[in-house]
Amino acid sequence: MSEENIQVEIITPTSKVYSGSVESFIAPGVEGYFGVLPRHAPYVVAMQVGEIKLKGVGDANLQRFATSGGFAEILPHKITVLAETAESAANIDVNRAENAISRAKKRIEEGRKTWDIDRAHAALARGFNRMAIAKKKL
Ligand code: ATP
Numbered sequence: 467m468s469e470e471n472i473q474v475e476i477i478t479p480t481s482k483v484y485s486g487s488v489e490s491f492i493a494p495g496v497e498g499y500f501g502v503l504p505r506h507a508p509y510v511v512a513m514q515v516g517e518i519k520l521k522g523v524g525d526a527n528l529q530r531f532a533t534s535g536g537f538a539e540i541l542p543h544k545i546t547v548l549a550e551t552a553e554s555a556a557n558i559d560v561n562r563a564e565n566a567i568s569r570a571k572k573r574i575e576e577g578r579k580t581w582d583i584d585r586a587h588a589a590l591a592r593g594f595n596r597m598a599i600a601k602k603k604l
Pocket of ligand 1: 534
């Protein structure tokens with residue numbers, strides 16, 4: 467492995483979503499977006515709903531993923547993301563996200579007596595995030 471690359475694995479409870487070598491990594495930490503370059507000091511960070519961006523080796527384009535939280539372990543040349551969910555931008559089902567948004571909005575309107583409102587807000591945030599990433603141009 468080149469000293470100037472980072473091996474990245476993005477793993478969810480159901481699948482390995484990405485495995486490859488990158489030049490840089492950006493992800494949504496609970497305290498804000500963070501970026502990692504090769505040789506970074508080791509640490510572990512909790513993540514939230516947002517976008518993971520990978521810049522591939524010698525590749526001008528970013529690879530983009532929607533995620534909804536989890537943890538990332540940063541080592542000098544390896545990053546392991548244990549994500550609650552992660553979908554590459556191309557694999558996001560826009561209709562499904564739209565349906566999830568409508569369902570969550572309806573539950574928020576119907577209110578706390580009927581629905582778990584915190585859960586509905588979290589579902590809404592996941593839906594908006596997926597829509598934003600699916601529709602973003604590279
Ligand atoms: P839904 O109500 O549609 O299941 P959700 O936000 O509750 O949406 P999650 O619990 O975040 O769904 O994810 C469950 C699984 O479904 C995960 O594997 C996730 O990657 C996948 N998933 C959810 N929504 C989408 C989508 N719009 N496109 C692609 N995969 C999705």
